[in-house]
Amino acid sequence: xxxxxxxxxxNRERIVDTASRLFREKGFEGVGVDAIxxxxxxxxGGFYGHFGSKDDLAAEAVARALERSxxxxxxxxxxxxxxxxxxxxxxxxxxxxxxxxAALGDEIARQRNGVRRALTEHVRGQLDRFTHLLRNGPAxxxxxxxxxxxxxxxxxxxxxxxxxxxALSKEIxxxxxxxxxxxxxxxxxxxxxxx
Amino acid sequence: xxxxxxxxxxNRERIVDTASRLFREKGFEGVGVDAIxxxxxxxxGGFYGHFGSKDDLAAEAVARALERSxxxxxxxxxxxxxxxxxxxxxxxxxxxxxxxxAALGDEIARQRNGVRRALTEHVRGQLDRFTHLLRNGPAxxxxxxxxxxxxxxxxxxxxxxxxxxxALSKEIxxxxxxxxxxxxxxxxxxxxxxx
DNA sequence: TGTACATCAGTGAACGCGCGTTCACTGATGTAC
DNA sequence: TGTACATCAGTGAACGCGCGTTCACTGATGTAC
Numbered sequence: 454x455x456x457x458x459x460x461x462x463x464n465r466e467r468i469v470d471t472a473s474r475l476f477r478e479k480g481f482e483g484v485g486v487d488a489i490x491x492x493x494x495x496x497x498g499g500f501y502g503h504f505g506s507k508d509d510l511a512a513e514a515v516a517r518a519l520e521r522s523x524x525x526x527x528x529x530x531x532x533x534x535x536x537x538x539x540x541x542x543x544x545x546x547x548x549x550x551x552x553x554x555a556a557l558g559d560e561i562a563r564q565r566n567g568v569r570r571a572l573t574e575h576v577r578g579q580l581d582r583f584t585h586l587l588r589n590g591p592a593x594x595x596x597x598x599x600x601x602x603x604x605x606x607x608x609x610x611x612x613x614x615x616x617x618x619x620a621l622s623k624e625i626x627x628x629x630x631x632x633x634x635x636x637x638x639x640x641x642x643x644x645x646x647x648x
Numbered sequence: 649x650x651x652x653x654x655x656x657x658x659n660r661e662r663i664v665d666t667a668s669r670l671f672r673e674k675g676f677e678g679v680g681v682d683a684i685x686x687x688x689x690x691x692x693g694g695f696y697g698h699f700g701s702k703d704d705l706a707a708e709a710v711a712r713a714l715e716r717s718x719x720x721x722x723x724x725x726x727x728x729x730x731x732x733x734x735x736x737x738x739x740x741x742x743x744x745x746x747x748x749x750a751a752l753g754d755e756i757a758r759q760r761n762g763v764r765r766a767l768t769e770h771v772r773g774q775l776d777r778f779t780h781l782l783r784n785g786p787a788x789x790x791x792x793x794x795x796x797x798x799x800x801x802x803x804x805x806x807x808x809x810x811x812x813x814x815a816l817s818k819e820i821x822x823x824x825x826x827x828x829x830x831x832x833x834x835x836x837x838x839x840x841x842x843x
Numbered sequence: 844t845g846t847a848c849a850t851c852a853g854t855g856a857a858c859g860c861g862c863g864t865t866c867a868c869t870g871a872t873g874t875a876c
Numbered sequence: 877t878g879t880a881c882a883t884c885a886g887t888g889a890a891c892g893c894g895c896g897t898t899c900a901c902t903g904a905t906g907t908a909c
Contacts, residue, residue: 455852455904464852480758482677485895499853500897507896548757554810559753562743562809563675573812600820601800601827608803614757615749617768625795632796650871650885659885680862694886695864702863 465503467493472514473521477556478549481511481564512567518553519575532586532602536634539606540626545613555610579603605633660698662688667709668716672751673744676706676759707762713748714770727781727797731829734801735821740808750805774798800828 456464471492475484486507487497504510529535538544544551554561554572561572583599584592609629613622651659666687670679681702682692699705724730733739739746749756749767756767778794779787804824808817 454854454902455850455906457905458852461852480677480755482675483758486897487895495852496854497896498855498899502852554807556754558806558810559751559755560675562806563678566812569810569812572810573816576807576811576816597823597827600804600823604803604807604820604824605796605800606803607807608799608801611753611757611806612749612771612799612802615753615764615767616771617761617764621768621771625799628792628795629799632792649869649887650873650883652872653885656885681864682862690885691887692863693866693888697885 464493464495464499468495468500468503469510469513469517472510473518474549476511476514477518477551477553480557481560508565509567512565512571515553515557515561515568516571519571522552523575523578526582529586532583533634535586536602536606537630540609540613540630540634542623542626545610545622545626548614552607552610554607555614558607558611576603602633605629609633659688659690659694663690663695663698664705664708664712667705668713669744671706671709672713672746672748675752676755703760704762707760707766710748710752710756710763711766714766717747718770718773721777724781727778728829730781731797731801732825735804735808735825735829737818737821740805740817740821743809747802747805749802750809753802753806771798797828800824804828 490497587595613625782790808820
């Protein structure tokens with residue numbers, strides 16, 4: 454049965470949002486078109502009225518997830534709070550609504566161009582934002598800190614999720630919050646040469 | 649045609665090694681039993697004489713990859729060299745023979761108990777080894793640095809591989825080598841409180 | 844504003860392929876004498 | 877040491893299921909008058 458154009462547009466958005474969550478939760482190959490459409494309250498047959506292929510949807514879903522993540526970040530005016538939230542146990546437990554890079558990082562590396570290009574632009578933006586949020590030192594040094602902070606966040610969340618033992622997982626998050634949220638990780642303050 | 653017991657044992661080892669490489673290269677769901685057996689110079693039918701299921705092989709393959717990684721590390725007597733090698737462009741480009749956590753991290757988080765448990769023990773060992781390689785400061789602080797270093801390494805390699813642009817990828821690796829291989833990342837040397 | 848028709852979003856059955864798994868078979872290996 | 881038979885590692889065809897994709901159909905929406 455036909456549905457109004459507005460309703461159809463809403464449905465499309467809902468499919469993208471649902472996919473964006475399910476992919477992060479179970480991986481690209483862990484979710485079928487069927488599950489995505491059911492999750493959006495539709496049946497699988499209508500899928501190809503909205504998207505050319507599952508891969509096309511994947512590209513849109515990743516782009517959507519990355520946009521949302523930038524929106525969420527705009528609330529933070531300093532990097533420490535952002536890092537603390539990112540490395541919280543809540544975020545660690547909620548893969549479906551959390552960071553796309555931590556949830557799908559190594560699958561994205563094997564993905565088609567569309568997905569990888571979107572991610573690359575997102576990372577560039579992240580590094581610029583982080584560099585801007587860091588207040589001390591010249592831009593080049595702040596950029597280095599931004600990179601070290603970003604990779605520390607991603608690695609900590611990935612490892613905390615991969616590990617089986619809740620105590621170890623919490624320890625990793627807590628130490629990383631302290632290391633990347635408080636002290637400047639790329640600061641060569643221990644007196645070594647600067648490269 | 650039957651094969652000698654020694655040859656059969658060799659074949660089994662070769663299957664595990666091949667799987668360990670192919671899984672890291674293409675992900676658990678990106679490789680079929682067929683491809684693994686062909687890679688080991690056999691046909692798919694013989695697979696179930698060696699393993700109960702593809703999942704069982706996955707657990708063995710991950711365990712094997714982690715063992716190999718520990719063997720490789722035993723060559724290093726200081727953490728800086730180890731980090732530099734880990735964050736080299738060579739390692740970044742060679743997913744099949746490289747770090748299992750960076751290659752399969754977020755898939756492992758969704759995997760069965762066998763795989764996750766093996767990984768957890770490996771991580772514990774890694775942290776102990778890193779803590780031991782760090783020479784300065786009390787054990788508790790060295791452990792924090794070990795954790796920050798490990799998650800920085802994993803995050804940097806994951807991100808450098810996910811990103812589309814070689815220049816950005818190289819920048820991430822270079823900055824991370826400097827941040828995690830030279831200065832102590834968990835060092836609160838900038839004068840903040842210690843937690 | 845109301846009516847008649849065309850459009851098309853969504854449905855559900857069906858297709859085809861790939862993949863994990865099974866199985867009857869083969870022929871070299873291992874063993875008993 | 878040699879022979880006869882049993883064992884069993886590996887082969888390749890086949891099975892069954894799931895999944896991405898297609899398609900004929902439905903009936904509400906959109907439109908023309």
